[in-house]
Amino acid sequence: MGFFGFILIKGQFKMHYYIISGELSGDLYGSKLIENFRKIDASAKFSCWGGENIKKQEVDIIQTLDKLSFLGFWEVLKNTQTIINNFRILSRSIKSSNPDALILIDYPGFNLRAAKFASNLGIPVFWVVAPQLWAWKESRIKYLQKYINNLYVIFPFELDFFAKKGVNTFYFGHPLVDMIPNVNRNKKTFKKSIIVLMPGSRRQEIKKILPSMLSASKKFKNYRFVIICAQGIKRSFYENIVGNYDVELFYDKKILESAHCALVASGTASIELAIWKIPQVVCYKMNWMSYVIAKYLSKVKYISMVNILANKTIVNELIQEDFNILNIQNELERILDDKNRIKMIEEYSNVVKSLGPSGSIQKISRSIYDDLTVVINSADKR
Numbered sequence: 001m002g003f004f005g006f007i008l009i010k011g012q013f014k015m016h017y018y019i020i021s022g023e024l025s026g027d028l029y030g031s032k033l034i035e036n037f038r039k040i041d042a043s044a045k046f047s048c049w050g051g052e053n054i055k056k057q058e059v060d061i062i063q064t065l066d067k068l069s070f071l072g073f074w075e076v077l078k079n080t081q082t083i084i085n086n087f088r089i090l091s092r093s094i095k096s097s098n099p100d101a102l103i104l105i106d107y108p109g110f111n112l113r114a115a116k117f118a119s120n121l122g123i124p125v126f127w128v129v130a131p132q133l134w135a136w137k138e139s140r141i142k143y144l145q146k147y148i149n150n151l152y153v154i155f156p157f158e159l160d161f162f163a164k165k166g167v168n169t170f171y172f173g174h175p176l177v178d179m180i181p182n183v184n185r186n187k188k189t190f191k192k193s194i195i196v197l198m199p200g201s202r203r204q205e206i207k208k209i210l211p212s213m214l215s216a217s218k219k220f221k222n223y224r225f226v227i228i229c230a231q232g233i234k235r236s237f238y239e240n241i242v243g244n245y246d247v248e249l250f251y252d253k254k255i256l257e258s259a260h261c262a263l264v265a266s267g268t269a270s271i272e273l274a275i276w277k278i279p280q281v282v283c284y285k286m287n288w289m290s291y292v293i294a295k296y297l298s299k300v301k302y303i304s305m306v307n308i309l310a311n312k313t314i315v316n317e318l319i320q321e322d323f324n325i326l327n328i329q330n331e332l333e334r335i336l337d338d339k340n341r342i343k344m345i346e347e348y349s350n351v352v353k354s355l356g357p358s359g360s361i362q363k364i365s366r367s368i369y370d371d372l373t374v375v376i377n378s379a380d381k382r
Contacts, residue, residue, distance in 0.1 A: 011026045015372060016045040018099035018123075020090075020114055022068040022107030024201035024230055025268040027051035029361065033128070034059060036365035049090075052231040054222045062093050065232050068110070083110065090114055094121065100179075101254050101372055105129055112143045119147035124375055126368050128152045130169075131376050134161050136297040141265050152364045152372060155309065156354055172363040173356025176268070180275045192224040193260035195332070196278070197247070201230040202267035203237065208285045210238075213263050214245045216328035223260070224252055228269075235242050258354070266303045270315065271355070274306050274348040279335040282306075284326065291320050291347060309354050314347045336341065 021030040031053035037044050048054050051065035053373030063086060070327060087110070094102070094117070102118040104111040115125045130153045133141055143165045144151060151169045153159055159171040185230070195217070199210040210227070217225045225247045231237055239251050254271075260281040264270055273280045282304040302308050306315050316334075318327050334340050 006185070010117070014043045014045070015041060015101065015369065016047070016097065016099045017101055017116075018047045018094060018097065019103045020049040020106065020107065020111055021054065021105040022049065022053070022065065023105075024051060024232070024339050025317065026105035026107060027053045027231070029063060029128060029181065030054050031057050032175065032179070032361045033103065033365050035103075036362050037369065040109045040365065040369050047099060048091065058084060063089060068107070081202075087117075091117060094118060094123070094355065096241065097098075098156055099123060100376070101126060102137060103128060103368065106131070107177075108132075108137075108140065115143060115147040124149045124372060126150050126152070126371075128364060129154055130158050130162060134158065136294070137311065141167070150367065152367070154355075154360070157309075157355060170321070170364075170367060171356065171368075173358065173360035175361050176271055176275060177355050178358050178361065181270060192222060194255065194258055195223045195225050196256065196259045196262040196264075197218065198226045198262055198269045198273075199226060199227070199262040199283075200267065200269075201233075203233060203286075205265055205286070206230070206233070207241065209265050209283055210241050210286070212323060212325060212328060213283065214242065214247065215325045216263075217245065217247065219329050220332065224248070226255055226259075228253060229366055261332070261341070263332070266305075266317070268305075270304045272353050275355075277345045277348060279341045279344045280306075280315050281328070281331040281335060282315050283323050284317070284319050285323045286320075288320075306348070306351055309351045310347065314344060314351065 019030050022026045027050045029047065029051050034046055034054065035321045046061045049063040049068065055061060067082065084301055102114065102123050102125045103116060104125065104127045106129040110176050115127065119125050122245050125148050128143065131140065132150055134317050145165065148167065150161055150198060153162060153169060153171050154174045154322065156171060159169055162169040184211035185348045197210065198214045199206045227238060227247055227249050229235065229251045230252065235249060241373050256276050256278060259278045262273050263283055264273060264280050270280065270282055284303060300308060302317060303319060304315055304317055307313055316331055318331065335344065
């Protein structure tokens with residue numbers, strides 16, 4: 001096993017980690033993994049695919065998020081050549097850098113192929129944030145069974161699902177438990193209560209979702225509307241969509257401390273709002289072809305992880321044709337009512353508890369490091 005390029009320093013291994021994160025939430029988790037690996041080994045080396053959070057760690061950036069993130073089947077099809085080029089970049093960089101481990105964070109369409117490629121080169125592969133095979137495309141499980149050393153899931157029910165299928169699976173809790181500060185909600189007061197708009201992290205979905213959110217805002221003159229902007233997407237992109245609407249743009253999520261309620265695209269943000277105890281309406285719209293295919297393949301009743309974890313409707317979901325101005329306005333009025341707000345916040349409690357204990361990223365990084373040292377020691381003895 002001569003693929004390891006480690007250096008022995010004071011009884012520790014200097015590791016070279018190759019990390020691929022193709023989405024905004026994974027970019028955040030990846031940056032935290034890097035921080036924790038450096039606590040274990042300050043001289044560790046990192047080659048990364050990621051966004052602004054990973055860039056701040058001052059690592060070697062191979063590819064950036066704006067070249068990676070495509071939404072839906074049709075969008076992937078349109079960008080086939082870009083995806084092919086990305087895989088060429090991946091194969092060349094992995095062969096030339098010869099990392100000790102490949103760490104994949106979510107982003108299954110690309111990362112499943114990356115796992116196969118690296119594993120066939122003899123490189124250990126660790127997957128953080130499981131692909132949602134319990135929802136659709138379960139046939140992809142064979143990639144995890146064959147090419148993954150460890151899978152680190154972030155929802156409790158996933159441990160049983162993947163472990164039963166022969167995947168070496170670990171559950172240490174959800175990273176967001178540590179990443180959202182323990183603050184006093186609504187500690188700042190404003191003349192107008194704040195309604196937050198969170199239209200997603202990809203340009204394609206923002207273009208489809210944000211205009212309807214803005215149109216619905218016209219009815220609520222007594223509220224202050226704020227858009228939480230995605231890191232890595234320029235302010236001018238949002239300004240072109242917002243136009244003359246009276247809406248403020250924020251990149252800092254601290255504004256959520258004072259949020260009254262939110263309209264949110266389905267995804268990690270829905271879980272964030274539950275942790276923040278902010279009433280929400282989940283909104284989603286995609287290309288019609290992508291929607292038809294997704295609806296046909298999906299095995300779950302909900303798109304929001306809040307509802308999936310609760311196994312019931314806690315937050316209402318406005319999807320595709322249901323995502324229209326009238327429905328948005330009606331749902332906003334519903335969660336602005338104190339009785340409905342209190343009920344939703346109370347129902348968040350069990351969902352948040354199910355996210356597990358704190359310290360998940362620290363435990364994941366330690367698990368990966370410890371497993372790698374075992375493999376390297378075993379290889380060294382041969």
